[in-house]
Amino acid sequence: MERSVPFKIWHTSKTIEGQLYVPTINYILMILTIAVVAGFQTGSNITNAYGVTVCSVMVITTVLYMFVLHYAWRKPWYFILPFGIFMIIDLYTLSANVLKVPSGGWVAILIGSGFFILGFCWFFGQLQLRRFLKNHAETTGLNTLPQDLVS
Structure with a gap:
């Protein structure tokens, strides 16, 4: 589908279609x-990043x-409309965790932003490539084909 970098994918089950193993992603993680x-x-230092991550995921999931x-x-x-109640609760918890950003929550934001930038650059590059190939295919006419074959 060209939505991400082409990684090697292993299908680990013959009966379950969606059961996959992607070694590259596993090593990156x-x-x-x-x-x-x-x-x-220490575990107490990582809790700030964990809190920001969990609350951000809750907000993103509700919005999506x-x-x-x-x-x-x-x-x-x-x-x-009732899901707006969940949104309000999620935003309250996220706003409470904003105070934790300077003391470690920035790591989660940095990692998430990095993956977002990589994904967006790949998506935008594929979009530009498809546009170029479409325009190139439309401008290559059949009337110039015999000349191209001769030379």
């Missing part, structure tokens, strides 16, 4: 985990679920 644990050194309800499933506003 291992290196990041070791780096974060070595950098924070509300978008899916509205745009993909075409649910009416009165069906979506």
Whole structure:
């Protein structure tokens, strides 16, 4: 689907289609985990990053679920509105954890931003490549084909 860098993918089950193992991602996660644990050194130091991460994921999940309800499933506003309560609760917990950003929460934001930038650059590059190939295919006419074959 060209939504990410082409990694080697192992299908670990013949009966379950979605059961995958991606060794590259596994090694990246291992290196990041070791780096974060070595950098924070104690469990009490890592809790600030963990709190910011969990609360950010809660907000992002609620927002995306509300978008899916509205745009993909075409649910009416009165069906979506109760999830606004979850959004308010999630935003309260996230705002309480904003105070933890200077004391370690910035690591989670840095790692998440890094993955977002990599994914966005890949997506934008693929979009530009598709546009170029489409324009190139449209401008290569059949009337110039015999000349290209002769030379």
